[in-house]
Amino acid sequence: MSEQIESVETFRLRAREWIKANLGPIQPFDLTQDCADDEEELVAVARDRALQRKLYDGGFAGLCFPKELGGQGLTPEHNRAFNEELAGHEYPSRFTVPTFTPCAAVIMEFGTPEQKLAHIPAILKGEEFWAQMLSEPGGGSDVAGATTSAVRDPATGDWILNGAKVWTSRAWWHDWGIVLARTNWNVPKHQGLTVFLMPLQQAGVEIRRIERLNGETEACEEFMTDVRIPDSDRVGEIDGGWTVGQRWMFHERMGHNSPYVTQPVGLSHGRTEATPVAIARQAGRIDDPAAQELIGESRALGLVASELQRRLASGAAAGKGNTDMSSVARLFRGMANVRQRTIAFDLAGAGAAGWTEEESDGVGVQGMEFLMRQVSCIGGGTTEISRNVIAERVLGMPREASGDKGVAFRDVPRGPKRS
Amino acid sequence: MSEQIESVETFRLRAREWIKANLGPIQPFDLTQDCADDEEELVAVARDRALQRKLYDGGFAGLCFPKELGGQGLTPEHNRAFNEELAGHEYPSRFTVPTFTPCAAVIMEFGTPEQKLAHIPAILKGEEFWAQMLSEPGGGSDVAGATTSAVRDPATGDWILNGAKVWTSRAWWHDWGIVLARTNWNVPKHQGLTVFLMPLQQAGVEIRRIERLNGETEACEEFMTDVRIPDSDRVGEIDGGWTVGQRWMFHERMGHNSPYVTQPVGLSHGRTEATPVAIARQAGRIDDPAAQELIGESRALGLVASELQRRLASGAAAGKGNTDMSSVARLFRGMANVRQRTIAFDLAGAGAAGWTEEESDGVGVQGMEFLMRQVSCIGGGTTEISRNVIAERVLGMPREASGDKGVAFRDVPRGPKRS
Amino acid sequence: MWHVLTSDQELLRDTTARFLGDHVPLSRQRKDLRRDPAGFDPSYWRSGAELGWTMLLVGEEDGGGSVSGRGAVDLALIAYEFGRNAAPGPLVDCNVVASALTGHAGDLQKGVLGEVLTGGAIAASVLGHAPWQNPGEAAITIRKQGDDLIIDGTLRPVESAKQAGYFLVTGRSESGMTQVLVPADAAGLSVTGLRGIDVTRRFGAVSFDGVRAPASALVGEYGQAGAQVSRQIENAAVMLTAEAVGAMDMAFAMTLDWAFDRYTFGRALASYQALKHRFADMKSWLEASHAIADAAAEAVADQSPLAAEKASAAKSYIGEQGPELAQDCVQLHGGIGVTYEHDLHFFLRRVSLNRLLYGTPAEHRRLLAKIQIEKEAAA
């Protein structure tokens, strides 16, 4: 395997040519992944599978995956060059997260050779979408407190899985999931977990859509009843799931910055939103000094948030501060988003109470955006957890007492409403 | 002692006549107790002593204290009638709090017959100003954690007091103090306290003035060095000081509403302050919609605060809620004051940076008022303590773990900087 | 709400509470009512009218009447139950219009009032010119043409606009604020339905394109409606804030339960001091909201000199703290708080919507400032 790796520049030119010849312009649903209905969504899913296959056939799938697993064996620099050339072009957006990272990344790091061969090429060919199954109903921020149980069948060595997972994005059309389950209840919580690979579309897995208050139904909840998993689909050691889980969450935090992820640079995620100026103008308040103060406050928060990101990155590069400083950014972003949403709501005034079918942004929808505002302080770890991390790990203040430290998991208090 | 009590209405007429004949109009320093300098303050103190003596000689001192102790043996209704008639008239304002309550009230409740005879008549004649010595340097909100120590001299039975107290208002000219001290370090903190009466102006007591950031020096700190106190000046049981202390704090909370307090109704305490409208007008911002929103917000908070008081009073009268609901009012008032101060500061704008010697209110002084704003969330029990009380005693949430429960006081962790 | 009520008031409140619980439970709102064009059945509204929902601000001579002699207080009790149940129906607008029409001699006014009292028709208020606006900001204008009145302009949001049989239109005329009663089928009047943030309350945009009404359709004097509009807004503020307090009570109670029931890291959420302190803050907002909502209802019922100020204080304070409290409840629930898996969002919607109607917090603060500036100028 000592063959020479293609230079980034040669590769870039080759990629540019191929992309121009083979890929169309970027589509709105690449950005938001939002579709009008399920039927349209399944069409988009099929198109993403085909696009991923096209990359594979063209020799551009999985640039940083090894060649023997169907990838290209190139470096993160090659991936970055490809992403730059991809700017403005269509791409299989649904594969990026969670399929490539954290799922494929976890298989690459902890999977057996057989598991890698079984799944990495399939993923790169667009045949397998993967979901991550970490959170549980009622589990809140305590991921390691998972109660989905896997019990070994002594006869076959298989594992029998029972329990429920939640907040799995678009699980209803995904092919496989990685699951964190409890295999030992007689040891403290971090010591009795194991990770498994599991086909999602099977009889023992019931997938329910969760409707958010704005009508969105991308989040799912999965109920597993006596799902049989062969031991060959176990990832990592028995009861060693927390070792896997911590890296899993690291790969999750990497998100779209992971070298495993192929996507055009310069994407602006989410829908295009009305600016505070546009909202104030539409509400007839652009000349109102009080409205102008709100506009300026929102703008200032935006500038501060991006400068904070830059400072934390430069601190990390300079070796100042520890990795937990990222919680500072998470907390700030959450609180700033909440304030910005509230400002938009205030600028919109009474107009935020309703909107016509035709209006996709502007004054009217600020009401619904306001209702959803806390999501930015909940998703991806709550601001409460980030405050704990900052206080305890950045400032070194005493840890909170916990009711589960050194206690066999079966004896951990779980409250009146949980089993 | 079965003599007939004078009817409130007869009493009222008699009081009205006497007040008209004997008392002048109310003075500015009756309201604020602020004097230009110490010399002027001592003049005011002497005048209060004389005024109190005048009441005594006229038969109107201590309306609710028993006759045999120099009082009038009347009811709270008589006291209220007297206070109503006193409206607009001068009165000995420095006696109200803390001399009449909590100090005289504590002596009335726990003092021996000898202690009552020694001090109540003297107080009613204007001969003794009393201070309360509860808080300690570094003690924060934990009043029962007092470390001022009283050790018994086996030879004489006297107590030898050593330690320090703080935040004693104007102690430098007060005559006596009641002191909470630790007499037993081998039991949990509430079980080893004792209360004493102590002359303040003596060699073993060093009184230091504390300067606040605005230049005010009414608060004092007292250092006691081998102060000898006869056992006859002990109040309540040895090691029973917390029983006294809890009632002491009750009488303190009663404050100006105590039946022991004589003062005109309709007093508006504190200096007369510039209103938000006046500040905005002076700052040239009265027509600015943003300034108007601040003015309206401040007004709304004022209305809400007084309605909240009314609701809590009516709840108490109806037997709804428990007595700890008063913490809700305390928390709200603190937060509302902070917000109102900040609004005034914002309305004043850059003008709040400085003021001329002549300006006693308006735009300029809002800067200093802003610097002092947290006092309304600290004094009389912090808002943090009130949040604990609301969560634990009103909402019934679990109590905080404490490091001093059931532990001998000498073994309670007190941190690196305290002995 | 009040610590002490008369037994008549308790009966009124409990009857409504039972009725709402039976007819529009959240389970029903979650399923069919949210997709219903009106958000409720006509029979629901008529039965509610029979229970007294629309009569409390109407004089006895017009067939109305209150149970305590203080109509706005009695109505606040009903609105509070609407809030606790996140109940549908144009309670606010029908009462605002009824209060505007009572005591009027005109046939049109009497007829519409009669229909509103029985629940047979819905009437909506189109506040095209509000007291916190400069005349130039008015959305609707009214002018005279011969004996007729000509109405132009568009306003949104208007509650139950698609269901309303009549609109009480407030607009600017060259002489001042003016109110006219217009049937929904008037020529030149059109309604566009809106999607909205509450699940079972419906809103629309109402457009007037040279709509013509006879002088007999005036409510109050031409150009002299300022004082009556202010009173209507005070009544609306009483209902909207009482509703909000009911919704806040429910959101707070379910979140407190949640904190006791949910364990994380082996401890109940309720044992974490950072959360305990947030509950304490919420409790203080909640008590303060009760206090000022009650005070506003009493002052409006008694037409006290402080009625306008207390109504605006309630509307601005609760308009601000209601949504903040509900959002804190969402935060403490986590992701489930913004889903149909849980009922919390019904109350978040209610307090957020009520913040917007009949004047936002900012607008009521400006009103308060105006009053205060006038007072201090007079003093």
Next chain:
Amino acid sequence: MWHVLTSDQELLRDTTARFLGDHVPLSRQRKDLRRDPAGFDPSYWRSGAELGWTMLLVGEEDGGGSVSGRGAVDLALIAYEFGRNAAPGPLVDCNVVASALTGHAGDLQKGVLGEVLTGGAIAASVLGHAPWQNPGEAAITIRKQGDDLIIDGTLRPVESAKQAGYFLVTGRSESGMTQVLVPADAAGLSVTGLRGIDVTRRFGAVSFDGVRAPASALVGEYGQAGAQVSRQIENAAVMLTAEAVGAMDMAFAMTLDWAFDRYTFGRALASYQALKHRFADMKSWLEASHAIADAAAEAVADQSPLAAEKASAAKSYIGEQGPELAQDCVQLHGGIGVTYEHDLHFFLRRVSLNRLLYGTPAEHRRLLAKIQIEKEAAA
């Protein structure tokens, strides 16, 4: 402040830090300096000038120069140390005036600049018309009379007004914003001293009653000073926010220590979750303040297109969060936090005062909105 500095920058910063620690320790400010009419000795200021405090925004051709090529960044390092030490002296105004005078050919301007550079004279900025004001709100007017300029109006607060030898006066003329350099002893000019919220910084009200200046005293073109005034405000914002960040760092650090050292109910304050979460919030404000203050200094030094926006974002964000952080520190200390028994108040004063100077948060937000509205109109 920056994670990485050049060794020249470190030297500049450390020299100033040592100098301030030696000459104006808080122990000295607490005693004699707070009662000193100027708040500092003339020799202190001259020595500081020798260390480079007044030269960093001045061109080399005028005897100035920076250590990194980015004067505003170097100056921010000094201002940060001023904040950490709550140091006295007219750092902001002398640098604002120096930046305004550099590159000017006039004898008066060159002479004053020379004196400011050596610390021999103090110059103050009298911002009688600011970019966030409408012309009608200007406190000072300037008009032509023959070849002379006539200045009228009063402004407060002006830093070191009693100590200043020269005033750079910004006023409104009929042609637009205008700046004139005026000696303190000009006829018709009077200064009233003010008591203020900072202990060692002095302010006054400066009055101009028909003060006459020759045309040669103009700084920039008559009526065309808008752009240069904006740049002066950006420079001031860089210094004021860097100072504030220094003060916030100190307040936060002493409060964190306090939380570890103080025990209540047998536990360190630092172990209470409600307090831990407040420290976490403060830490996030503190890091954000560092980030935007640094970014503003860089953008202003580089005259980047975003300079005005970043300066206003820094001034408004830190103007808001600086005092909030310091007040939270007071709260966590309890009553001692507002007394001379503790040094915390020096930093509370500094951040509160800096919030007010050269535009409040509200004023800078209006500036930001103005820029944003123009941008979106152009787009």
